[in-house]
Amino acid sequence: MTQHLQTFIAGRWRDASGPQYSTEYPADGSTVASLHAATVADVDEAVQAAEHARLQPSWANLKRHERAGILHRIAAGIRARGEELAQLQRLDNGKPISETRALVASAAGTFQFFAAACETWEDTLTPARGDYLTMSVHEPLGVVGAITPWNSPIASEAQKMAPALAAGCAMVFKPAEITPRMAIELAKIAQQAGVPDGIISVLPGKGSVVGDALVKHPLIQRIAFTGGTSVGLGIQRLAAEKLMPTSLELGGKSPTIVCADADLDHAVAGVLFGIFSSSGESCIAGSRAFVHASVYDEFKRRLLAGVQALRVGDPADERTQMGPLVNLGHRASVERYVALGVQEGGRVLFGGKRPEGGLFDRGSYYLPTVIEGLPNTAQMCQEEIFGPVLALLPWHDEADLLAQCNDNVYGLASGIWTRDYKAAWRIGSALKTGTVWINTYKLFSVSTPFGGVKLSGTGREKGRLGILEYTSQKSFYWGLNENPLPWAGA
Template sequence: MNIKPFLIGGEWVQGTGTPFDSVNPANGELNGRIGGASAADVDHAVRNAQRAQRDPRWRNMLPHERARLLNRVADLIVERGSELASIQMRENGKLRSECLAQAGAAAGAFRYFAGVIETMVSEIAPSRGPHVANVVYEPFGVVAAITPWNSPLTLEAQKVAAAVAAGNAVVLKPSEITPGPALELGRIFLDAGVPAGILNVVTGLGGETGLALVQHPEVRMISFTGGTATGRAIGRIAAERLVPVALELGGKSPHIVFADADLDAAAEGVVSGIFTSSGQSCIAGSRLFIERSIYDDFLARVVERTKALKVGPPDADGSQVAPLSSFVHRERVEAYVQSARDDGGTIVAGGKRPDDAALPAGAFYEPTIITGLTNEAKACREEIFGPVLCVLPFDGEADLVEQANGTSFGLGCGIWTESYKKAWRVARAIEAGTVWVNTYKELTVAVPFGGFKDSGIGREKGYYGIRVYQEPKTILWGMK
């Protein structure tokens, strides 16, 4: 079987690391065998990135010229959007409609950061003596970008676009479950005329390729999105090496419904907030808190809508819940549901693989709702990363805030109420990087994104999303 190569310094190489298989979770079929990057391959990639970033033709390139290249990348993403969507769908099982939308968002990220670098300015600090203090921002050099499998099209675009706009070169290491979008992004960079070596893509296993990348002495900044345990491990390496990191990690986001909310709108928001992407989203609203006076009524609305969701292949008409990303991950989700049963939880929807005879070959799992747990239960405290919603009642704002904040995570939160004063109080009290009021999972590259507590360190995206990939430098001009 042919082994798919990866990209170093503008050349496609087979690599000397451990190859691995890409499997379609919708039907269990083999997508292909992918080359693995060894520590020597990673070293080769980092050295090429360093050489390309230090080349005066790149380092001295004016912002509007870098912006032109980024816009050309965006154009090619749009042109190849259908192909990119198909690649992601085959690798992680996400609905094709969602993959198409994410291809569009990926192009939007490159256009956004192209616009930012054309308008972002340096600073003149207030004078405190006979001098002028000029603050400029320099690229780190080589940035390691490590991405997960759930939404590679958007997450890789957001990291690479910002880091390259800031003047860095990037070594991108995608998840071994979804190597395809990153490899195609590397191809697009070359076709867009971006200098070879500015984007390198190394595929491989985390313990081999990823470890070699974050340990490399010439990697000057690390950007990681993924699980909290891996984020901690990367953080320890970065601390020892004294290099900065941006870590966007897990979540266990509270989705809150007050008695005065528009209950039909809230029910739609709750169901889409957990079951889109089959629950495989760091910001999934996986803990539903319902004010006790409407608990039974609102729960019935959510259960009814959940049971009506159609589980099916990601490219089939009418499918609303696609397979999980892998068969191993489905087993992990099933184990969490069993733990909820063991803790006294009641399954009021789902809780099993679908009975549909047309779906046995895929990693499908029914949208699941669990009641009867306390906030201390394992399923309520740990990130399941699947289509599982835990439902809990609350009595008043104080009780709600205590329960909602009673987790180590702090990534997202949703609030449904007709009282803007109540929404403001609760939003300020919740420990989360993003709070949605009367909506959920509305995302834009134009605002900072990240989490509190175990959900990460630092912020990406937004106008200052470039600054996370740069170091400030002060130049003092004597005027005496």
Template sequence: MQPADEILVGGKWRGGSGPVIETADPATGQVIARIHGAGVDDVADAVRAGQRAVADPAWRDLLPHERARYLARIADLVDGHAEDLARLQTADTGKSINETRALVASAAGTFRYFAAALETLEGALTPSRGPYLTMSVHEPIGVVGAITPWNSPIASDAQKIAPALAAGNAVVLKPAEWTPLVSLALGRLVTDSGLPPGLLSVLPGEGRVVGDAIVRHPGVGKVSFTGGTATGRAIGAVAAEKIMPVSLELGGKSPTIVFPDADLDQVVAGVLFGIFSSSGQSCIAGSRLFVHADVYDEVLARLVERAGKLRVGPGVDPATQVAPLVTHAHRDRVAAMVDRARDEGARVLCGGRAPDGPGAYYPPTILDGLDNDSATCQEEIFGPVLVALPFADEDDLVARANASVYGLACGIWTRDYRTAWRVARRVEAGTVWINTYKQFSVSTPFGGMKESGLGREKGREGILAYTRQKSVYLGLSEDPLPWA
């Protein structure tokens, strides 16, 4: 299912006008595809095609249940090509085949969920305050830009494309330059679904060129971005100039908190999954571990022992638990940050060195001995690196957990539901997991606080995020307005 050297521009497959994008298998370093990416002219063509498509009665006048049929059809096509999509994503990103299978299933489920949500979405008949009927309705924005990250392309693509189409928009999608293949393959399936041409474009390329052109284009009425905080801040600045709404899902340095009464078997399994699944390349990775002093030594010893047994290997092996990082350059960046942690005084309890040989591998690494205000505890590493810190007092714990520019996620492990509820409400995070971690439901809104982002995705409200709200007053009085 590997795409040809073509990109999707306004419903047409053609060669891109930008430079060649070379993608390599992170497990071997071997180049698997060369694709001419998009250029600024491709962005302009895609936006124009999108504007025509949303204005065409063939799309504009569809009833919600009719638009929903397209989303359901796309879901069926994704399901029908699930194994091919999963293997393509594993080759492109290095992720384990078990994870990419789950991501493909998530993408299909997202299209199916928003098809169902669209069929049941309602406007509002608001209470009248005079001789008129008042209604609140939601209308499409027009053309929206969707910029997705390299760490989970097809699932992130679906979380933006599906609700935007459900709301009646056209979408210009820019996948990450490092991992464009599965997004292009998804574009093929959307084309095969019969969706009217122009409603989806897939434009891989450099963020500072293609992404910037999408954000700045006057015909783009909203941008939804998932990625780094620095880029999100730049997008927000342009949006302010344009008076344009944005959704920003950005970085994280999420705390995981272990109270002394917690079930330690569940803790160890949950903490390992929270940081080392996806090789730590996850915005919600539980990368700061706060453990009560009474159980700190036991928890750390068990984590180190189990981390050393995690299976590191190529993503195509179903037994692999920790796959290679997305590129050798990213692996080297993670390694450099661990070296810096050593300079800050960290103890390396396991891992901490890139192995010899091919592949962008980095072992599960656990550090301690640092203060919460150290760079290692404050900056997002985006790799399989866990920093552990002891605590004794709840107020101090909450203060340190919140002492971060980020506020994306949090995990809490305790048998005491009162403690769980109290701390969950005090921690500044968009998502809190209690006695579990890294579980998701497309029906439940997701997003961050502080520098972790702006706005929410998923849930029925996820469709409304791609709309403009309008109020309509219907006069009921037979008499002229008295003023005139």
């Protein structure tokens, strides 16, 4: 049954003003929700309402511990609806239910963390260098925009909403067109938790319409974006015209390095998880595996045994490890990359095709795929596929290995598997990535900043200082001198 979704705009639950469209369940292609897309006029109404609401005493005058209380209530609201939200996100993007449960729990933890960070956040009394007292304080930027992706909506939206609210900002969301539901549900929970109407709005629709209008709006003071690099570069160009700060968490082509002394059981499990969980639809997916030549054959044997054992199937099944890709169009893109890899000389060791029969024929499924025989310079090894495709590459020399790992426009994440802590530090320090995992992969902590370098983005999310991304810094000087300033000759 198709559910009609209203959205939250300028403090009112209503249909947006644009054309109606529908979203589909990737597992079988069925229509699960219908809603109206937002328009440029909706963007202006939401932003104007947010600017008004943020200046009202009901929000502007809240003490930090009072804002923290609201964030704690949002966390509790997410947990109270945890299973429902996990099932709704499963319908939104086809992720296995075990994964969507983890994402919902992560979102609740994010609000809880920033509640604590908000309540304990201190301004600074700086060392005086004369007859004056100096202070550094942080004030909310104002109305900020958030543009979020389809692959992990509730977690990404929480990572933007929680610090923005903690800072005292108002926020206008543009969720991915095909996965709008989690932002809408978070707006409901935030309203019930005591966030004043107008502080949060949700504007579903096309990025070329809603996203552009949001970035260009003169009252928007910051954009937090997670998504593709080409879109992020466009946002950065528009933001530059306003001298507006941004945080851009963009694409990746992350290398994972298996050293000669690695524990292969751990390494194989980590590489499998790093690329095939989330069906590879992850910016930090470990899509290039560099394996030392001395253990390459054994690693490959164990890896292929592990790939063959992965359970691809219905996202509603508790046992499923890989669900469908987000839609048929994205599957076609992944298929084109695999075909390109074969044309470039690669050999498909497993996968490289769609599973067949039953549910597989109705949904946008694709088998986990392993390819070897390609150089790191191959297009398939250089560009982000955003799907369950792993390139296996042997290495011999550490200097050459590091050159290959860093020979990429992206720099989001990387992994190292070794028993040698000195080698781990040496290699990790040389990798040009924002995150390095050592003997683990794709684990996250909200207390630890996350972001990329090069074309993987700018700025950081998470961590206690994540609140400061949504503030402007102001300095105060309090004169303590007994006599008038001497310059005027008094």
